[in-house]
Amino acid sequence: MSEFDHNPFAQPAGDNPFNDPSVTQVTNSSIEPVDQYNPFPGHPTGGLASNTTTAATSPYQPAVLQPSTEPSPQVAAAAAQANLLRQQEELERKAAELDRRELELQSRGPTGKQNNWPPLPRIFPIKPCFYQDFSEEIPPEYQRVCKMIYYLWMFNCVTLFLNLLACLAVFTTKATYGVDFGLSILWLVLFTPCSFLCWYRPIYKxxxxxxxxxxxxxxxxxxxxVVIFVIQAVGIPSWGNSGWITAIGAISAxxxxxxxxxxxxxxxxxFTMCAVLSVVLLKMVHGLYRRTGASFQKAQQEFSQGVFTNKTFQTATAGAASAAAQGAFQGSN
Structure with a gap:
C-alpha cells in the first residue's frame, strides 16, 4: 500500500538542479553583493558609497553671498575727484609731449633733420639754425672746395677779431684812432653773420x-x-681796418x-692772405661751375619757380589783386 501513498505528481528529489551541492555552495558563499563591491579595495575612501559618505560628512560649509553695500556720497565724490585729477595729469603729460615734439619739428631744417650749426651747448638759449654735413649733402668732387670756403669764412672771422684788438691797441696809444676802433667793432658784428649768409651758404646750397x-x-x-678783402688789406685810414697803410703810419709816427x-x-x-685765398677760391668755384652745366637761363627759371611757388608771394599777390578788384568795384558804383 505504500506505493499508493506516493504522490505521482510530486517532483522527484533527485531532479531538482538547485539541490546540487556545487550550486548551493556558491549561493551560500560569503561573496559581497554588487552594490557593496569596492573596485578600489586598497583605497580607504574608494567606492561610490565611500564618496557619498565623504561628501555628506565634509566639514566645509557652502559659500554665503554677503549683501552688497552702496558707497556713501562722500566716498563716491572722492573717487570721482581722484579720477578727474588722474585724467588731468594724463592730459598735461600728453600736452607737454606734444609741445616737445613741436619744438623739435620747429628746430629741424627744410630737410627734416635736426639743425647742428652753430654747434652751441644745449643749455644755451639760442638753438642751432642750420643743418650742415659735408659728407652727407655735398658730392665728393665738391667737398674739398666747399670746406675750403668754409675755412676761409672762419679765417675771416678770426682776422676781424684780431683787427678789433689791433685797433683797440692803437687807440690806447693815440686817441685819434677812436674812429677806427668803433668801425672795427661794426665790421666784426656786421661781416661775420653776413658773410656766412650771403656767400658761404649760397655756395653750400x-x-x-x-x-x-x-x-x-x-x-x-x-x-x-674780394673787393672788401683788398680794401681791408690796403688799410685806408679812419676806415676801421688795420691794413698796410694804417700799420705803416702807426709805426712811422x-x-x-x-x-x-x-x-x-x-x-x-x-687781410692780405684773405684777399689772395678769396681770389684763388673764386677761380676754383668758377671752374667747377662750368663743368656742372649751369647757365643763366637755368638761374632765371629757378628764380621764377622759387618766387611763384613761395606762399608769402602768393598771399601778397592774392591780397593785392583782391584789393584792386574791390577798389575797381567801389569806383564803378
Whole structure:
C-alpha cells in the first residue's frame, strides 16, 4: 500500500538542479553583493558609497553671498575727484609731449633733420639754425672746395677779431684812432653773420643741389667780398681796418709803440692772405661751375619757380589783386 501513498505528481528529489551541492555552495558563499563591491579595495575612501559618505560628512560649509553695500556720497565724490585729477595729469603729460615734439619739428631744417650749426651747448638759449654735413649733402668732387670756403669764412672771422684788438691797441696809444676802433667793432658784428649768409651758404646750397641761381648769387656777392678783402688789406685810414697803410703810419709816427705796430702788421698780413685765398677760391668755384652745366637761363627759371611757388608771394599777390578788384568795384558804383 505504500506505493499508493506516493504522490505521482510530486517532483522527484533527485531532479531538482538547485539541490546540487556545487550550486548551493556558491549561493551560500560569503561573496559581497554588487552594490557593496569596492573596485578600489586598497583605497580607504574608494567606492561610490565611500564618496557619498565623504561628501555628506565634509566639514566645509557652502559659500554665503554677503549683501552688497552702496558707497556713501562722500566716498563716491572722492573717487570721482581722484579720477578727474588722474585724467588731468594724463592730459598735461600728453600736452607737454606734444609741445616737445613741436619744438623739435620747429628746430629741424627744410630737410627734416635736426639743425647742428652753430654747434652751441644745449643749455644755451639760442638753438642751432642750420643743418650742415659735408659728407652727407655735398658730392665728393665738391667737398674739398666747399670746406675750403668754409675755412676761409672762419679765417675771416678770426682776422676781424684780431683787427678789433689791433685797433683797440692803437687807440690806447693815440686817441685819434677812436674812429677806427668803433668801425672795427661794426665790421666784426656786421661781416661775420653776413658773410656766412650771403656767400658761404649760397655756395653750400649750390654744391648740394646743383642750383644755377645759387651759383650766380655766390659769384655776385663773393666778388664784392674780394673787393672788401683788398680794401681791408690796403688799410685806408679812419676806415676801421688795420691794413698796410694804417700799420705803416702807426709805426712811422713819432713815439710809436713797436708792439702795437707789430700787431697791426700781423693783421695786415692776415687781410692780405684773405684777399689772395678769396681770389684763388673764386677761380676754383668758377671752374667747377662750368663743368656742372649751369647757365643763366637755368638761374632765371629757378628764380621764377622759387618766387611763384613761395606762399608769402602768393598771399601778397592774392591780397593785392583782391584789393584792386574791390577798389575797381567801389569806383564803378
Amino acid at each position: 649750390a654744391f648740394k643741389s646743383d642750383s644755377s641761381f645759387s651759383f650766380f648769387f655766390f659769384f655776385f656777392v663773393f666778388f664784392c667780398q 713819432i713815439n710809436a709803440n713797436k708792439a702795437v705796430g707789430a700787431i697791426m702788421i700781423a693783421v695786415a698780413i692776415l
